[in-house]
Amino acid sequence: MTGPLIATNALSKGIHREWALPNPTLGELWKSIVMDEVQKTQLLSQAVVNFTVRPRVNRSILPLHGVILLVGAPGTGKTSLARGLAHRVAESFSSCRMRLLEVEPHSLASSSLGKTQRAVSDLFAQSISEAASAGPLIVLLDEVETLAVDRSKLSLDANPIDVHRATDAVLVQLDLLAEKYPNLLFIATSNFPEAIDSAFVSRCDLVMEIPLPNREACRQILEACLHGLANTFPDIRKLTNAPRFGDCVQACEGLDGRAIRKVVANALAATRETATDPNRVTIDHLLKAITDAKANRPRQGKRA
Ligand SMILES: Nc1ncnc2c1ncn2[C@@H]1O[C@H](COP(=O)(O)OP(=O)(O)OP(=O)(O)O)[C@@H](O)[C@H]1O
Ligand SMILES: [Mg+2]
Known part of the structure; x- marks a missing residue:
């Protein structure tokens, strides 16, 4: 089994793990998730399109953001699929070295005003941007509802302004990264799609519901x-x-x-x-x- 590339304590804030791709451990995850093969193929194809089409077609023609969102009940295999997908995409482009970064959104949240927004901006504008400029990159945004909180549902308790700004920062950064790095793909997961900001969902190139097993x-x-x-x-x-x-x-x-x-x-x-x-x-x-x-x-x- 091949483990992650870099130990957690050596990574930037908000990045939980880094993997060199392809990676057989992640390939096993893809195989282990039992799901309709048509759905699996669609997922893989959409991810491949990100790297074959996005770098070559102007965004005014095809406004791709390089974001795939997997939604579904807890325990339906979303995170495993996302990791496995990263491996399968890298396998399709065997000539280039790809990496997978896993983001841990909870580590970015802070109770002091302005800090969450700054942490989110730093993560996207520095850590992810630097990694994307080094070569093709896949980023797993697990439990994305904690990063892109639905701004229309924010109540006045618990720092709503900061949360609002953090969501704004995610959207601004996604737009900037989409323009600058066509070889970057985000795979986001959520159990609570209704808690995700609609502007984030609108930026997703594919939203796929992962069902309970039949x-x-x-x-x-x-x-x-x-x-x-x-x-x-x-x-x-x-x-x-x-x-x-x-x-x-x-x-x-x-x-x-x-x-x-x-x-x-x-x-x-x-x-x-x-x-x-x-x-x-x-x-x-x-x-x-x-x-x-x-x-x-x-x-x-x-x-x-
Ligand atoms: N369709 C499936 N086929 C085979 N195993 C599955 C399937 N769905 C879930 N599992 C197993 O359940 C476990 C949890 O999967 P995983 O963490 O990927 O789910 P998740 O959807 O991300 O859950 P959560 O929403 O709670 O984060 C794994 O061991 C995985 O192999
Ligand atoms: Mg999960």
């Missing part, structure tokens, strides 16, 4: 997880051939991909015996773990 996807995720475990605990493999495996798949419907993988972990923890020797886990343990997870799910509320 029944076939649930089956594939469950199988991938159990087969992966079977590399270490071989008896687990038999669960996918059990007559009631179909019931487990059906029961998974409505869960996100993260939750499906977690119910497998819960099944391993069903008894002291299974915890000690996971080879002893049964289809009943799995079914009960899924049923419990669904029964205990908190009702999804929307963040203001």
Whole structure:
């Protein structure tokens, strides 16, 4: 496995990690996310267009900003897809060295007036700009709703002016970077698209909703997880051939991909015996773990 290029403490403020691309670790992430192949191809193609078309076509003809936004419920694989996408794009341009920077928006927020705006401006105008001038670059803006807050929904508590200005700064910087660096691609993710400023969404070249897995996807995720475990605990493999495996798949419907993988972990923890020797886990343990997870799910509320 190949890890990130630079340790977090050596990076500029707001940059959480840096990867050299392509990177097989990120390629595994792309493969691990079970999703409609048509949707995956569309995502990859849009990202490739950013590097084939944007540098060669005037913005007055095609006003591309180099931003792709992935939205969807928590645990649907958005961050994994974004990282994997960076790898797949770099694979398509094997002759040039690309890099991936991961931005950590929460580290930019400050309670003192003006500081968030400055931190956001510094991140885009200095750190990202410098990196983009060194060569083709992909930037992951995870949980972008914390950076590009919907200005129309700001209330008067908690420094609204600063948050307002920080969003303004993001938009101004996106416009400047889009003009200056055609070989720069932002991949943004959010669980709360309704909390993102509409001017940011308007700048996105593609907004893609990442859905909850359908029944076939649930089956594939469950199988991938159990087969992966079977590399270490071989008896687990038999669960996918059990007559009631179909019931487990059906029961998974409505869960996100993260939750499906977690119910497998819960099944391993069903008894002291299974915890000690996971080879002893049964289809009943799995079914009960899924049923419990669904029964205990908190009702999804929307963040203001
Ligand atoms: N469609 C899927 N297929 C396979 N695995 C999935 C899928 N969706 C999620 N997972 C698994 O769930 C875990 C969480 O994925 P990830 O962090 O990418 O989700 P996310 O959408 O970014 O979540 P959040 O919105 O909470 O940040 C990963 O281990 C991932 O492999
Ligand atoms: Mg995420």
